[in-house]
Amino acid sequence: MTKALRLPPTRAGSRIMSIGSYRPSRVVDNVEIAARIESSDEWIRDRSGIIERRWAAADETVVDMALIASGKAVAAAGLSPEQISMVLVATVTHPYQTPSAAAELAARLGTNGAGALDVAAACAGFCYALSIADSLIRTGSSEYVLVVGVEKLTDFLNLDDRGSAFIFADGAGAVVVGPADHPGIGPVVWGSDGDQKDAITMTQSWAEYRTEPGEQFPALTMQGQQVFRWAIGEISKVCVQALEAAGVTIDDLVAFVPHQANMRITDAMVKQLKLPEHVVVARDIATTGNTSAASVPLALDRLVENGELPGGGLALLVGFGAGLAFAAQVVELP
Amino acid sequence: MANTEILEGLAAIVNEVAGTPVADITPDKAFIDDLDIDSLSMVEVVMACEDKFGVSIPDGEVKNLKTVGDAVSYIEKAQA
Numbered sequence: 145m146t147k148a149l150r151l152p153p154t155r156a157g158s159r160i161m162s163i164g165s166y167r168p169s170r171v172v173d174n175v176e177i178a179a180r181i182e183s184s185d186e187w188i189r190d191r192s193g194i195i196e197r198r199w200a201a202a203d204e205t206v207v208d209m210a211l212i213a214s215g216k217a218v219a220a221a222g223l224s225p226e227q228i229s230m231v232l233v234a235t236v237t238h239p240y241q242t243p244s245a246a247a248e249l250a251a252r253l254g255t256n257g258a259g260a261l262d263v264a265a266a267c268a269g270f271c272y273a274l275s276i277a278d279s280l281i282r283t284g285s286s287e288y289v290l291v292v293g294v295e296k297l298t299d300f301l302n303l304d305d306r307g308s309a310f311i312f313a314d315g316a317g318a319v320v321v322g323p324a325d326h327p328g329i330g331p332v333v334w335g336s337d338g339d340q341k342d343a344i345t346m347t348q349s350w351a352e353y354r355t356e357p358g359e360q361f362p363a364l365t366m367q368g369q370q371v372f373r374w375a376i377g378e379i380s381k382v383c384v385q386a387l388e389a390a391g392v393t394i395d396d397l398v399a400f401v402p403h404q405a406n407m408r409i410t411d412a413m414v415k416q417l418k419l420p421e422h423v424v425v426a427r428d429i430a431t432t433g434n435t436s437a438a439s440v441p442l443a444l445d446r447l448v449e450n451g452e453l454p455g456g457g458l459a460l461l462v463g464f465g466a467g468l469a470f471a472a473q474v475v476e477l478p
Numbered sequence: 479m480a481n482t483e484i485l486e487g488l489a490a491i492v493n494e495v496a497g498t499p500v501a502d503i504t505p506d507k508a509f510i511d512d513l514d515i516d517s518l519s520m521v522e523v524v525m526a527c528e529d530k531f532g533v534s535i536p537d538g539e540v541k542n543l544k545t546v547g548d549a550v551s552y553i554e555k556a557q558a
Contacts, residue, residue, distance in 0.1 A: 191518065370537055373521050408518050 152284030158277065158321050159328025160478050161223075161288075164216025165445040166209045166316040167432065168200040174310065181306040188310045193407020197313035197433025199298050206238045207248045209316035210294040213441075214253055221320040223288060225254035228320070230286040232277055233262050234269025234293045234437035236466070237300055241350075249292065259286070266344070267403045267465025268334070269293060269437035270317070274461070275332035275473060277321040292318040293437035302347070302363035311406070312364065313433030317441025319478075330390030333382050334471035343370045344466035371468075375409045379464050379472075380416040386460060386472035397423045398457030399447055399477070403464055404429035404439035424452050436465065444477075453477055484531065484550045491526040492546075495519050505547030513546075523549075533557055 173196045174185040188194055200209060210233060218225055231250040238245035246260035265272040270293035277289035297312035321329070348362040379402075387394060400423050402410055407429055414425055426443035435442060440461055447453050455477055462472035489503035498513050509515040515523060520543075524535045527549065533556035535543075543549045 190516065369517055369521050369540075372518050373525065373537065376522065377525055412522060 154284050155282050155323050157324040157327035157329070158281035159324035159476055160274075161320045161322045162217050162220035162478055163441060163445045163448055164213045164218075164220060164318045165442050166212040166216075167442070168198040168204065168209070168314050170199045170201065171196050172199050172313075177303070177310045180303050181309050183306065183310065191406075191408065192311060193410075193427070193430055194310060194433050195430050197431070198315055200296050200314040204296070206235055206294050206296050206316075207245050207252065209296065209314070210235075210245065210249050210292045210318065211252050213294070213316040213318040214249060214290055214292055217318040217320050218253070218290065221288075221322065223320060226256040227288050228253070228255045228258050228290045230259040230277070230280060230289045231255065231261070232273040232289060232291050233260075234265065234273045234291070235262060235295055236264055236266050236269070236436060237295045237297055238262065239299060245294070246292075253290075255290075258290075263437075265437075265463070265469045265471070266467055267405060267434075267436045267439065268463035268467065268469040268471045270440045271332070271461055271463035271471035271473060272334065272469070274319070274321065274329065274475070275334070275471060278329040278332075281321060281323055287323060289321045290318060291321055291441075292316060293435075293439070293441045295436040295438050297364065297434075297436060300346070300362070300364050302360055302365070305363065305365065307368050308364055308366050311366075311434045313435050315432060315435040315438045315442050317438050317445055319441055319444075328476040330386065330392075330474035332471055332473045333385040333389055334469075335382075336467045336469040337374070338467065340370070340374065340468045341466075343367045343374065343468055372406070372409060374468055375405060375464055376412040376416065379462060379470060380413050382464075382470050382472050383413070383417055383460060383462055386462070386474055390474040392458060392474055394418070394423070395420055396458055397460055397474075399424045399426065399453050399459035401426040401440055401443050401447070401459050402462050404432065404443055405434055405465065437463075448477065481550060481554060484553050485546070487530050488523075488527065488546060488549055488553070491523055491530065495522045495526065503546055505550060506545060508545050509543070509549075527553060531557060
């Protein structure tokens with residue numbers, strides 16, 4: 145008979161121990177963007193709620209940004225980098241097919257050769273990675289997991305594209321997830337709709353660009369109305385499912401932290417969910433823009449930093465974007 | 479559903495989405511030029527119409543619905 149395999153002891157739960165963020169220093173206002181897309185400050189504010197966003201410097205990399213956010217998160221958790229045994233980096237803008245951003249980050253941060261993996265679920269990436277971290281900890285595979293959402297979207301932005309130039313931006317947010325004696329990260333509700341893969345995509349694949357280079361380096365492109373319809377039609381339902389899965393109601397929340405896609409999407413979801421007034425809604429997009437995988441941890445960090453949230457309260461996180469992939473879960477705030 | 483009932487229902491939706499007074503929402507009015515509905519608000523109007531009237535309005539059809547009257551006729555036909 146085949147010998148039975150041994151598994152590590154499981155744990156009752158995991159929790160977010162700390163948050164760290166990095167926002168690039170260069171502030172870019174709407175006037176600068178509007179000039180190239182025949183638009184205006186007013187039009188951009190009306191359509192997106194964005195007043196300004198942050199752009200990374202030309203020589204600043206995804207890993208540079210992730211490293212700063214991660215260093216803050218690890219220090220705030222009261223840990224040293226060697227205690228991190230797994231690094232999960234949610235990103236779609238690390239400009240190397242391989243190796244991963246996570247492997248470089250794990251080394252530069254000073255982990256002791258931690259496991260390292262990039263998660264490519266676009267704007268849903270952070271919520272995907274957070275759930276993977278929770279599973280790793282509860283099953284006993286890891287003790288402390290670093291989860292990072294980071295993007296340098298400006299490397300893949302066509303500044304002449306009216307549909308996306310004003311939306312996307314750069315930044316990094318990181319959390320340390322560790323063991324808890326009760327569930328601090330609720331069950332994830334996730335999925336995708338690959339039939340709508342063209343709703344948010346690249347103008348060309350790398351292979352197409354190699355054989356027949358277009359005028360523009362492959363850039364992000366988005367069918368704004370299609371994405372808006374999907375987001376307000378489907379994602380509110382996903383939010384309700386995540387609350388049900390965690391056994392809580394909307395009244396139990398202190399915060400709602402949706403992916404910062406567009407203020408209009410956030411407004412529509414708040415209306416559909418009939419969010420009670422006491423629930424603080426993350427609206428970080430106004431001064432940060434849409435930073436894809438980085439938006440949820442950046443928005444969460446802003447709320448915690450501003451002291452708007454009681455520690456230990458419950459927040460509903462939801463990420464959604466290209467793929468069209470989504471993930472939502474209720475978490476206990478650090 | 480009668481034409482006037484659809485108009486009333488649609489007016490309530492536009493009022494909810496954009497805050498336009500119901501009395502101003504007449505068949506000759508254009509959503510974008512007259513009623514302060516932009517392309518994203520129009521998506522909200524269309525989705526609310528689908529719910530309320532039990533019809534399907536695909537993305538490709540939305541650009542043809544320029545006026546309130548266009549939308550009322552489309553919904554009437556789709557319900558038939």
